[in-house]
Amino acid sequence: MLHQAAQRVQRVVIRTAVGTTVVVGTVEWATHFPSQGRSSQFYHDLVDHIVTPTMRRILDPETAHHAGIFFAEQGLSPRFRPSALEQRCVVSNSVFGKTFPNPIGLAAGFDKDGEVVQEMLDLGFGFVEIGTVTPQAQPGNPKPRMFRLVEDLGIINRYGFNSQGASTVEKNLKSFRSPQPIDSAKLSWPRYIWNFLYPPRHQSGLVGVNIGKNKNSLDAIGDYVCNIRQLSSLADYMVLNISSPNTAGLRDLQQANSLRVLLTTCLTTRNEMTHRVPLLVKLAPDLTDEELDQIANVCLEVGIDGIIITNTTNHRPADLLSKHRGEIGGLSGKPVKDQSTECIRRLFRLTDGKIPIIGVGGVGSGHDAYEKLKAGASLVQVYSMMVYQGPGVISRIRHDLATLMLENGQRSIVDVIGADHEDIFWRKREERIAQKRRRDTRISIETLPVKKTEFA
Ligand SMILES: Cc1cc2nc3c(=O)[nH]c(=O)nc-3n(C[C@H](O)[C@H](O)[C@H](O)COP(=O)(O)O)c2cc1C
Incomplete structure (x- = not known):
C-alpha cells in the first residue's frame, strides 16, 4: 500500500518535472521571453532572417517603418543578447558628463516622437536619440518620401521633419521617465501569464532629443529655443539638427556667422534652465574643408558640448546601382559610411580632440x-543598416566590437577613441593618467588618519 503510494508520488513528480522542462525549454528556445530579459537566438534569427526581409519585400519603406514601431510597442521586438566577451572589456564611457552604458546608440529619425524609447534600449542600444522634434506638429513632405536602395544597402529619405510636435513628445518622454505600473486588469490573459512568468527586465540607457524648426517658421532660432525650454528637463542631451537636407534653408545655419548666433542663443537658454542639459549640434557630410574648419572654430569658441557627424548626404556616388538613386532627399547607409568617417577624422583633428563626437553613417558591423x-x-x-540586417544587428555590433578590442589589446573603449591620431591620442591618455593620479592623491590625503598627538 505504502509502496504503491510512493510509486504514484514518484510518477507525479517525474511527469511534472518533465512537463515543466519541456514547456520552459520550448519557451526559452523559441520566444523572446527567456529568463534574464533577453530573447532566444531562435527569436533573433526569426526576426532578422525571416520577418525583416519579408517586411522589406511586401511593405513600402514607410509602412515597414511604422510596422517596426508597432511591433516594438507590442513588446515583440527582440531583446538584447549579452555577449560574454563584452563582459571582459569596459564599454561604458563618460561623455559630456553622462555615463553611457555602451557606445552604440540609435540615430535620430527612427523614433521621431519618442514612442518606443524603452523598447529600443531593450534591443541593446546604450542610448536612443529621438526626433527630429519640431515645436508644432507638422505632417512633413508628401508620400512617397523614403526609398530603399537595396543593391547599395542605402536609403534615401525626404521625410521633411514629420513630427507630432513638442507637446506630444513631452508626454511620451514623461511616461518613459516615470512608467506606470502595469495594470493587470487591462492585459489579455496570454500577456498576463507571460508577464507573471517573465516579468519584463529593462535595459538602462540614455535619451537624446534631436530638435529642429517648423517648415513655415519665420524664426528658426526661436524654434530651437522653444524646444529647449519645453524638453530639456526630460533629455540626457539635446541635438540642434541643422543638417537635414529636406527643410529649405536649414543647412544655411551651418554658416559660421549664423551658427555662432544660433549656438550662443541656445547655450544661453540652456544655462538659464535648472536642468543644464548637454547641447550638441548635428552636421552634414557635405561640408567643404574650409566650412568644417570654420565650424570647428565656432564650436570651440562657444563651448558646445558635442558634435554629431554626420546626417544624410546630398551627394550621389557614381557607383550607385539602385533605380531609386535619382530620388531627391538625403542618402544614408553604406554609401555614406566612408564619407562620414572621413568627416569625423577631420573634425577630431580640427578640434584637437577637445569636443566629443558622436559618429554616424553606414554603421552595420563591429568593424564599422x-x-x-x-x-x-x-x-x-x-x-539604415538596421533596416537591412534587422534589430539583431545591435547585439552583433556589440559582440564584434568587443572581439576587435580584445584582439587589439584594448580593454576599455577609451583606448580606442581617436587611436588613429597618435599625437592627440597619447596626449589625451597622459592627461587622463595625470588626472587619475591627482584624484588618487587627493583621496589618499583626505582619507589619511589624523594623529591627534601631532596637534597636541
Ligand atoms: C528614414 C530616415 C529618417 C531620418 N530622419 C532624421 C531626423 O529626423 N533627424 C536627424 O537628425 N537625422 C535623421 N536621419 C539621419 C540619421 O539620423 C543618420 O544621421 C543618417 O541616416 C546616417 O546614419 P545611417 O547610415 O546609420 O542611417 C534620418 C535617416 C533616415 C534613413
Whole structure:
C-alpha cells in the first residue's frame, strides 16, 4: 500500500518535472521571453532572417517603418543578447558628463516622437536619440518620401521633419521617465501569464532629443529655443539638427556667422534652465574643408558640448546601382559610411580632440563602429543598416566590437577613441593618467588618519 503510494508520488513528480522542462525549454528556445530579459537566438534569427526581409519585400519603406514601431510597442521586438566577451572589456564611457552604458546608440529619425524609447534600449542600444522634434506638429513632405536602395544597402529619405510636435513628445518622454505600473486588469490573459512568468527586465540607457524648426517658421532660432525650454528637463542631451537636407534653408545655419548666433542663443537658454542639459549640434557630410574648419572654430569658441557627424548626404556616388538613386532627399547607409568617417577624422583633428563626437553613417558591423571610434568618435549611432540586417544587428555590433578590442589589446573603449591620431591620442591618455593620479592623491590625503598627538 505504502509502496504503491510512493510509486504514484514518484510518477507525479517525474511527469511534472518533465512537463515543466519541456514547456520552459520550448519557451526559452523559441520566444523572446527567456529568463534574464533577453530573447532566444531562435527569436533573433526569426526576426532578422525571416520577418525583416519579408517586411522589406511586401511593405513600402514607410509602412515597414511604422510596422517596426508597432511591433516594438507590442513588446515583440527582440531583446538584447549579452555577449560574454563584452563582459571582459569596459564599454561604458563618460561623455559630456553622462555615463553611457555602451557606445552604440540609435540615430535620430527612427523614433521621431519618442514612442518606443524603452523598447529600443531593450534591443541593446546604450542610448536612443529621438526626433527630429519640431515645436508644432507638422505632417512633413508628401508620400512617397523614403526609398530603399537595396543593391547599395542605402536609403534615401525626404521625410521633411514629420513630427507630432513638442507637446506630444513631452508626454511620451514623461511616461518613459516615470512608467506606470502595469495594470493587470487591462492585459489579455496570454500577456498576463507571460508577464507573471517573465516579468519584463529593462535595459538602462540614455535619451537624446534631436530638435529642429517648423517648415513655415519665420524664426528658426526661436524654434530651437522653444524646444529647449519645453524638453530639456526630460533629455540626457539635446541635438540642434541643422543638417537635414529636406527643410529649405536649414543647412544655411551651418554658416559660421549664423551658427555662432544660433549656438550662443541656445547655450544661453540652456544655462538659464535648472536642468543644464548637454547641447550638441548635428552636421552634414557635405561640408567643404574650409566650412568644417570654420565650424570647428565656432564650436570651440562657444563651448558646445558635442558634435554629431554626420546626417544624410546630398551627394550621389557614381557607383550607385539602385533605380531609386535619382530620388531627391538625403542618402544614408553604406554609401555614406566612408564619407562620414572621413568627416569625423577631420573634425577630431580640427578640434584637437577637445569636443566629443558622436559618429554616424553606414554603421552595420563591429568593424564599422571600431573604425569610427578610432577616427575620433566617442560614441556611434546606427539607423539604415538596421533596416537591412534587422534589430539583431545591435547585439552583433556589440559582440564584434568587443572581439576587435580584445584582439587589439584594448580593454576599455577609451583606448580606442581617436587611436588613429597618435599625437592627440597619447596626449589625451597622459592627461587622463595625470588626472587619475591627482584624484588618487587627493583621496589618499583626505582619507589619511589624523594623529591627534601631532596637534597636541
Ligand atoms: C528614414 C530616415 C529618417 C531620418 N530622419 C532624421 C531626423 O529626423 N533627424 C536627424 O537628425 N537625422 C535623421 N536621419 C539621419 C540619421 O539620423 C543618420 O544621421 C543618417 O541616416 C546616417 O546614419 P545611417 O547610415 O546609420 O542611417 C534620418 C535617416 C533616415 C534613413
